[in-house]
Amino acid sequence: MTISLPAPAPLSRAALAVALALGLAGCAATAGRAPVTINLVAMNDFHGNLEASRYIPTAPDGAKGQPIRAGGAEAVAAALQAWRKQDQDLIFVAAGDLVGASPAMSSLWADEPTIEALNMLGLHASAAGNHEFDAGRKELLRQQRGGCDSPRPAKACQMAPNFGGAKFTWLAANVVDSATGKPFIPAYRIEQSRGVKVGLVGAVLQDTQSVVMASGIAGLTFGDEADAINRAIPAMRAEGAEVIVVLVHEGGTTTDNPMTPGCTNLKGPIVDIVKKLDPAVRLVVTGHTHQGYLCKVGDRTVTQASSYGHLLTRIAMTVQQGAPGNVADIKVENVLMKAGDYPADEKMVAFVAKVKESSRAALTRPIARLPAAPVLRKQNEAGEAPLGNLIADAILAATRNLGVQIGFMNEGGIRKDLEAGEGNVAAFGQTQAVLPFGNTLVAMDLTGAQIRQLLEQQWRSASSNGSMLQVSNGFSYTWDARRPVGSRVTGMRLDGKPLADTTTYRIVANNFLAEGGDNFPEFAKGTNRLETGMLDLDAFTDYLRASEGQGASLAPAAPRIIKAQ
Known part of the structure; x- marks a missing residue:
């Protein structure tokens, strides 16, 4: 049935003038919206290093310094606590290998203490790394979702009776479950910071199947990293993502100072991956090679923060709101994580002490x-x-x-x-x-x-x-x-x-x-x-x-x- 409505009364000249003025003001407001800076912090290859470990810093002139103790959950927590006081919308991301090949204090407990520490650090998302597959696909899903049904029953849920899983999301656009034809874990996650929707898309190195046990990844295929990332971008755009950030567990090497931005000598498989990415991608956070670098590949910024939490990468991305993909500027720095540089996060200090005590008891097992x-x-x-x-x-x-x-x-x-x-x-x-x-x-x-x-x-x-x-x-x-x-x-x-x-x-x-x-x-x-x-x-x-x-x-x-x- 069609319902006929009476025609609206014509607007007066004065009303038309007001409506036109309001419309033009709205357009001007949209066009003139001030750029906004999105702050991110990135890490990679933490490998369950809850405690500080040996690191050789690099001086501004490139000279190697004396070995120091750096990294660990306490130093990272202190830095993040300080930086969130500057920007509560800060997005904390990672590029894989957060667990696996871990010291005894984490590996004793199937890396559950590390996952809990990362939850406390407020991690939003991480690319899956090859070491996330060390104990097989079932264990990765348990670490994500929680529970005690583990292929490592002697370790899982032994430090605490219940394990709630990761509050952050592991991402891998290029890992497909052959049985369903769909990504094994999510390809992307969208976060909001200062009114801007930021799409985080992840991938693991395509060669993962050659560096983990075949039985643990049966039924999974590992595709081309760049192709999978590019395929995910339209769906992210459909959900309102204005900026795309890539997290990929693959990397490169360079002789450039890890603390100096703008290196142009990056080599390795990551370079070809970056060159194939959709033009909308301006920032690529990498891992796997345990290097520190702040490089450029074409007009894209490519970062890595060493390993074990020794460095964190701070990223300030200036974007034009309302203009998807319009990244005006990216500033990056690698910051050494050393005890005492920031006020301690007391909750993390207490947590690490608790894990140490539990581990000491386990040593007598x-x-x-x-x-x-x-x-x-x-x-x-x-x-x-x-x-x-x-x-x-x-x-x-x-x-x-x-x-x-x-x-x-x-x-x-x-x-x-x-x-x-x-x-x-x-x-x-x-x-x-x-x-x-x-x-x-x-x-x-x-x-x-x-x-x-x-x-x-x-x-x-x-x-x-x-x-x-x-x-x-x-x-x-x-x-x-x-x-x-x-x-x-x-x-x-x-x-x-x-x-x-x-x-x-x-x-x-x-x-x-x-x-x-x-x-x-x-x-x-x-x-x-x-x-x-x-x-x-x-x-x-x-x-x-x-x-x-x-x-x-x-x-x-x-x-x-x-x-x-």
Whole structure:
């Protein structure tokens, strides 16, 4: 049914003049709205470092300073508290790897203390990082949503009976659940600051599947970062986003000072990603490479804040309200996070103290009964140590399902003998004292010839006693001190058979060795690398538990390192 309404009475000339004046004033007000500055703070690669850790600052002239203690939740909280007094609308964001490969104080509790600390810090959103997938897709969702149904039941909900999950949102536009064809976790989140809607869109490096365990990400696909971000922008615009900020867990490297804005020498995969982004994107917050930089790629600002909370990036973005995408200016600075630079956040101080106390109690938790104690790290004349054997066996056992055949452990990574208490029961604190660094395990391929070269790198000179690698059960080698450096290894065997120079073998080592640490550059040449995210300490304690009651089986049946007489 159509309803007819009477025609409106004509306006008088005076009324028309008033209406026209009001309309023009409204247009002028819209066109003349003053620009507004949106303040953001960014971090990346926190890795559960609730406490301050070692950092080498860079002076304005580029010179490296003396190592200091920096970062940690308390320093970050103090800075954010001070900056929010300047702007209560400040947006705090991150670029991934907030958890995973964490120190014991966080990893003991499935990183729940770190997530709670980030909630207290008022984090709004973070790109997912590859380490967020370390314990698999199920655990990432639990960390987001809360609850205790975890693939790590010995750690989850152990510090507190209830875990509420992250109040911030992990974002990954390029991670798709193959079963649904939709993003596995949200692609974006929209925040409002000073009347402006800011769209935060996240992505994780496309190569994530090669650096985490395949079983944990089954059914997920990791697409091109820039393509996924660009696809998300129209939906963000439809929800009113006036400014787009990209958070991506991928990065680059530069020799420029991490504290100086305007670097133009950024290299690495992030550069190509940035160049492919929609023109609306003017700011890209990055991670993954643990670098500090404040760079330009074309007309876009690209930042990273080192790692472990050592730096925070402050960002002041000037935008024209009512003009979507109109970013007039971006100012950035990296700020060192050092205790005492800002008044303490007492709530965070109390929280970290509580976690420390809970962790101290956990250090006394029994792990396993040993056949005999202590297990010594002292090497025999050939370079073989009982504790070195035990650790190499443990990391091999932890990665057998990845096809690993040989485990290597560096002697410098074994800090103390494995001791035990009454009844030869080793507690967690005693195992943690053996492997205190929180190193993760890396699997890779090496040829027989490369393994030979690796072993030759144990001797730096003819007078050197060698920095001997500890090796796992099933692998053995012989060496002769009378031969020249570079040709001392006289034989290598795996499961009783000689290694062939041209055959590829799957090996595992901690991430320090995997990067060529301890002067073993051959590790860095390994191919088909898999960053498992598994802590060497976890592998060690799991192996001790599994071996409990097996008696003398912890001792090698035959020598693994044989020195010619």
